[in-house]
Amino acid sequence: MTFAAATNENLASISNLLIYSAMAVYTLAFLAYIAEWLFGSRSKVGRTAAALTQKTGAKAPAVTVKKAGGTAVLERPEVVVRAAAGARDVPDGPGAHGGDEQGDLYGRIAVSLTALAFAIEFGGVLTRALSVQRAPWGNMYEFNITFSTVAVGVYLGFLALKKDIRWLGLPLITSVLLDLGIAVTVLYTASDQLVPALHSYWLYIHVSTAILCGAVFYVGAVGTILYLFRDSYENKLATGGKPGRFATSVLERLPASASLDKFSYRVNAAVFPLWTFTIIAGAIWAGDAWGRYWGWDPKEVWSFITWVAYACYLHARATAGWKGRKAAYIALIAFGCWLFNYYGVNIFVSGKHSYSGV
Numbered sequence: 035m036t037f038a039a040a041t042n043e044n045l046a047s048i049s050n051l052l053i054y055s056a057m058a059v060y061t062l063a064f065l066a067y068i069a070e071w072l073f074g075s076r077s078k079v080g081r082t083a084a085a086l087t088q089k090t091g092a093k094a095p096a097v098t099v100k101k102a103g104g105t106a107v108l109e110r111p112e113v114v115v116r117a118a119a120g121a122r123d124v125p126d127g128p129g130a131h132g133g134d135e136q137g138d139l140y141g142r143i144a145v146s147l148t149a150l151a152f153a154i155e156f157g158g159v160l161t162r163a164l165s166v167q168r169a170p171w172g173n174m175y176e177f178n179i180t181f182s183t184v185a186v187g188v189y190l191g192f193l194a195l196k197k198d199i200r201w202l203g204l205p206l207i208t209s210v211l212l213d214l215g216i217a218v219t220v221l222y223t224a225s226d227q228l229v230p231a232l233h234s235y236w237l238y239i240h241v242s243t244a245i246l247c248g249a250v251f252y253v254g255a256v257g258t259i260l261y262l263f264r265d266s267y268e269n270k271l272a273t274g275g276k277p278g279r280f281a282t283s284v285l286e287r288l289p290a291s292a293s294l295d296k297f298s299y300r301v302n303a304a305v306f307p308l309w310t311f312t313i314i315a316g317a318i319w320a321g322d323a324w325g326r327y328w329g330w331d332p333k334e335v336w337s338f339i340t341w342v343a344y345a346c347y348l349h350a351r352a353t354a355g356w357k358g359r360k361a362a363y364i365a366l367i368a369f370g371c372w373l374f375n376y377y378g379v380n381i382f383v384s385g386k387h388s389y390s391g392v
Contacts, residue, residue: 041165041166041225041226042164042165042166043165043225044165045161045162045164045165045225046161046162046165046166046224046225048161049158049159049161049162049165049225050158050218051158052154052155052157052158052161053155053158053179053214053217053218054218055154055158056151056152056154056155056158056214057211057214057215057218059147059150059151059154060147060148060151060155060207060210060211060214061211062147063144063145063147063148063151063203063207064204064207064208064211066140066141066143066144066147067130067140067141067144067203067204067207068204069137069140069144070130070131070137070138070140070141070144070200070203070204071130071137071204071284071287073134073136073137073140074129074130074131074132074133074134074136074137074138074140074141074287075128075131075132075133075134075136075137123292124268124290124291124292125290126288126289126290126293127201127285127286127287127288127289127290128287129141129198129200129201129287130200130201130203130204130287131200132287141200141203144200144203144207145190145193145200145203148186148189148190148203148207149190151186152183152186152187152190155179155182155183155186155214156183156187158179159176159179159180159183162176162179162225165225166225166226168237169237169238169241169242171237171241171242171245172237173221173223174217174221174223174376174380175217175218175221175222175223176223177241177245177376178213178214178216178217178221179214179217180245181213181245181248181249182210182213182214182217184245184246184248184249185206185209185210185249185252185253186206186207186210187249188249188250188253189202189203189206189253192253199297201260201287201288201289202253202256202257205256205260206253206256209252209256234319234322234323236315236316236318236319236322237319239315239319240312240315240316240319243308243309243311243312243315244312244316246305246308247305247308247309247312248372248376250301250302250304250305251302251305251309251344251368251369251372252369253301254297254298254299254301254302254305254365254369255298255365255366255369257294257297257298257301258294258295258298258362258365258366258369259366260288260294261291261294261295261298261362262359262362263285263288264285264288264289264290264291264294265291265295265358265359267281267285267286267291268290268291295358295362298362298365299351299361302344302347302348302365303348303351306344306345306348309340309341309344310341312337313337313338313341316334316337317334320334332379332383333375333379333380336371336374336375336378336379337375339371339375340368340371340372340375343364343367343368343371344365344368346364346368347361347364347365347368350364
């Protein structure tokens with residue numbers, strides 16, 4: 035007979051302290067990201083408007099010739115035109131810092147604070163696990179703190195790979211603070227042992243992949259939302275409209291809509307196979323725990339609905355008539371399904387997964 039290990043209250047208290055400390059550092063990072071946007075130069079805007087003035091088929095500007103000693107040098111101005119399929123070929127924005135040295139400094143400080151907060155929060159998740167000697171995702175509180183840690187880790191991972199996604203920092207840290215705020219208030223559960231059904235190595239496999247998938251889906255959803263705003267901005271410029279100063283200041287600094295669309299698609303497509311594995315792993319675990327692989331439990335149903343929604347999104351991206359905004363709406367619906375699968379099903383619907391509590 036095996037006995038559950040006693041809860042180490044000292045480590046549990048340290049975990050709580052580390053989570054609150056991480057929230058404090060995330061708040062400083064949030065302020066630094068705000069400073070990056072506020073104090074970054076606004077003089078390097080207007081790239082999109084300038085690019086969209088060059089219409090497809092328009093006559094290229096004349097080539098100027100300069101004399102450099104005895105050599106003639108041809109200077110051909112860069113011409114940016116709209117693609118034949120209707121997509122715009124416009125330059126990416128200069129970033130949240132606006133190409134300004136001071137703004138860039140605030141941005142680097144923000145990333146450094148984000149990395150520090152990530153390390154502290156990771157320590158909080160680790161000590162929570164050590165306090166009960168098990169995986170730290172046995173209830174919604176633990177899932178939330180682990181989810182936000184992984185989401186920030188995904189963001190920092192992209193930056194480490196030299197992917198310029200610092201524009202994601204402000205919305206990411208804002209939502210992480212909201213997530214942790216909900217976790218430590220509404221969802222907090224004292225450190226305790228698991229119910230017998232959760233004592234399985236599948237807990238490490240199934241739930242960890244679900245958390246990773248959710249974090250990557252979240253990053254893709256943020257990119258999709260920003261794509262919709264940026265695309266509307268470009269549409270307005272293309273039709274001769276004049277966006278407001280706020281829209282110009284913010285949206286002009288983001289990557290072009292085509293870049294945001296491509297980014298969101300790639301991250302969603304990359305993690306979709308792992309989400310498929312997550313559902314299969316859950317079915318295998320259900321077979322071990324409950325004697326059946328599929329029983330139409332609410333959590334199982336909504337996991338499958340989420341899978342179908344993302345499959346529809348990927349299919350839409352491969353269909354010419356559903357690219358762009360239509361596919362983006364499907365992606366947001368799919369992420370909404372994932373959110374409901376976690377929050378809605380756990381809080382409002384009773385099923386075999388309800389034992390995890392909130």
